[in-house]
Amino acid sequence: MxxxxxxxxxxxxxxxxxxxxxxxxxxxxxxxxxxxxxxxxxxxxxxxxxxxxxxxxxxxxxxxxxxxxxxxxxxxxxxxxxxxxxxxxxxxxxxxxxxxxxxxxxxxxxxxxxxxxxxxxxxxxxxxxxxxxxxxxxxxxxxxxxxxxxxxxxxxxxxxxxxxxxxxRLPVGVPQFPDDQLTDKSMRFISAEIVREKLFRELKQELPYSITVNIDHYIEETDITRISATIWVERKSQKSIVIGKSGTLLKKVGSLARSDIERLIDARVYLQLWVKVRADWSDDEQSLATFGYSDGTQG
Ligand SMILES: Nc1nc2c(ncn2[C@@H]2O[C@H](COP(=O)(O)OP(=O)(O)OP(=O)(O)O)[C@@H](O)[C@H]2O)c(=O)[nH]1
Ligand SMILES: [Mg+2]
Missing domain, CATH: 3.40.50.300 (P-loop containing nucleotide triphosphate hydrolases)
Structure with a gap:
C-alpha cells in the first residue's frame, strides 16, 4: 500500500x-x-x-x-x-x-x-x-x-x-503550497523584520517596543538588490538614540541587517536606512494599518 x-x-x-x-x-x-x-x-x-x-x-x-x-x-x-x-x-x-x-x-x-x-x-x-x-x-x-x-x-x-x-498527527491531504515555498511572507516583509531584529538586539529597555520598520523600495537589479527602509519611532528623543553618536548605531544595525539579508537572498544588497518620527504610532489604529498591522493584510 x-x-x-x-x-x-x-x-x-x-x-x-x-x-x-x-x-x-x-x-x-x-x-x-x-x-x-x-x-x-x-x-x-x-x-x-x-x-x-x-x-x-x-x-x-x-x-x-x-x-x-x-x-x-x-x-x-x-x-x-x-x-x-x-x-x-x-x-x-x-x-x-x-x-x-x-x-x-x-x-x-x-x-x-x-x-x-x-x-x-x-x-x-x-x-x-x-x-x-x-x-x-x-x-x-x-x-x-x-x-x-x-x-x-x-x-x-x-x-x-x-x-x-x-x-x-498531520491529516492526509494534498499540499497547500508549492514544494519550494518556505513561507507566506515576502522578502520585503522579512527584510523589514531583520532590520527590526537588529534594533531589538542593540537597543535597551523599552525603546524596541516603540519601533516599527517599513520598506520603502525593494528593487532587484542584475547584480545587486537595493533596499530602502524607514525605522519609525514615537518621539524625537528616540530618533537620536537610534541614530547613535555620529550615526554609529544606525551603521551597525545596517551592516548586521545587510549581511543577514544577503545570506537569505544569496545576492549583494545595498541597504539604506532612515529614521522618522510618528508620534504614538503603536496606539493609533490608523498608523498601525499604514504600517501593516491589520488583520489578514501583512505579506
Ligand atoms: N538556552 C536556550 N535558549 C533558547 C532556546 N530556544 C530559544 N531560546 C532563546 O530564547 C529567546 C527567545 O526566543 P524566541 O524564539 O525569540 O522566542 P519567542 O517565543 O518567539 O518570543 P516572542 O516572539 O517574543 O513571543 C532567544 O534569546 C532564544 O535564543 C533553547 O532551546 N535553549
Ligand atoms: Mg517569536
Whole structure:
C-alpha cells in the first residue's frame, strides 16, 4: 500500500520568549522569523513551510500571548497570537522550563478542549531533564492526555522526536503550497523584520517596543538588490538614540541587517536606512494599518 500524502497546519503558541520563533526556524531549517532574548519580539503570524516527499507541514509562528492589552498594538498581537487556533490541525504549546508559571497555566486552560495538542518543554539545554518532571506532572493534572516533549530549539536536542510526533498527527491531504515555498511572507516583509531584529538586539529597555520598520523600495537589479527602509519611532528623543553618536548605531544595525539579508537572498544588497518620527504610532489604529498591522493584510 502506498502511504498517503499528509498536509496540515501546526500552530506554535505560548507565552512571550518561550522559543516559538527559534523552534520554527529550526524545524524548517531556515531563518524566517526573527528572535531576540526579550519578550514580544514576534508581532505577526508567520508561516514556515516544510515539504518532504511524504508530507507538508505548515508551521504558524505567532506572537507570545500576554495579558497587556493597553495599546492598540498589544491588542493586534494578542489577536494574531490566537486567531488560528480553531483552524489548526495541531497546536504545539511551548513552555520555557525555567520560567513555568500561571501565564502558562492560563494558556493550557485555553487549549484544554482541543483534540490535537502537544506540549513542548523547551530550553532543556539550560536544566536537567529531571527538572521537567514536576512541570510534566502539573501539565498532566491540568490537561490530562496531552503528550509532553522536552526539546532544545537552540541546540536541536530531541527535535527529530518532536517532528515525528508532529508528522504522526498531520491529516492526509494534498499540499497547500508549492514544494519550494518556505513561507507566506515576502522578502520585503522579512527584510523589514531583520532590520527590526537588529534594533531589538542593540537597543535597551523599552525603546524596541516603540519601533516599527517599513520598506520603502525593494528593487532587484542584475547584480545587486537595493533596499530602502524607514525605522519609525514615537518621539524625537528616540530618533537620536537610534541614530547613535555620529550615526554609529544606525551603521551597525545596517551592516548586521545587510549581511543577514544577503545570506537569505544569496545576492549583494545595498541597504539604506532612515529614521522618522510618528508620534504614538503603536496606539493609533490608523498608523498601525499604514504600517501593516491589520488583520489578514501583512505579506
Ligand atoms: N538556552 C536556550 N535558549 C533558547 C532556546 N530556544 C530559544 N531560546 C532563546 O530564547 C529567546 C527567545 O526566543 P524566541 O524564539 O525569540 O522566542 P519567542 O517565543 O518567539 O518570543 P516572542 O516572539 O517574543 O513571543 C532567544 O534569546 C532564544 O535564543 C533553547 O532551546 N535553549
Ligand atoms: Mg517569536
Amino acid at each position: 502506498i502511504d498517503e500524502f499528509q498536509c496540515g497546519y501546526v500552530a506554535l503558541i505560548g507565552k512571550p520568549n518561550t522559543g516559538k520563533s527559534t523552534l520554527m526556524n529550526a524545524l524548517v531549517g531556515q531563518k524566517l522569523s526573527i528572535t531576540a532574548h526579550r519578550p514580544q519580539t514576534t508581532r505577526h503570524q508567520i508561516l514556515g513551510i516544510k515539504t518532504t516527499e511524504k508530507y507538508q507541514c505548515i508551521f504558524i509562528d505567532t506572537p507570545g500571548i500576554h495579558d497587556n492589552n493597553k495599546k492598540a498594538i498589544h491588542r493586534y498581537m494578542n489577536r494574531a497570537a490566537t486567531s488560528m487556533l480553531d483552524d489548526a490541525d495541531l497546536i504545539c504549546v511551548l513552555l520555557d522550563i525555567s520560567h513555568f508559571n500561571q501565564e502558562d497555566e492560563k494558556i493550557l486552560q485555553r487549549v484544554a478542549h482541543y483534540e490535537q495538542v502537544l506540549i513542548v518543554l523547551n530550553k532543556i539545554d539550560q536544566k536537567s531533564r529531571e527538572s521537567c518532571l514536576p512541570i510534566m506532572h502539573q501539565v498532566s493534572q491540568q490537561v490530562p492526555g496531552f503528550e509532553c516533549v522536552p526539546v532544545s530549539a537552540l541546540t536541536g536536542e530531541n527535535l527529530e522526536r518532536l517532528e515525528q510526533l508532529i508528522v504522526a
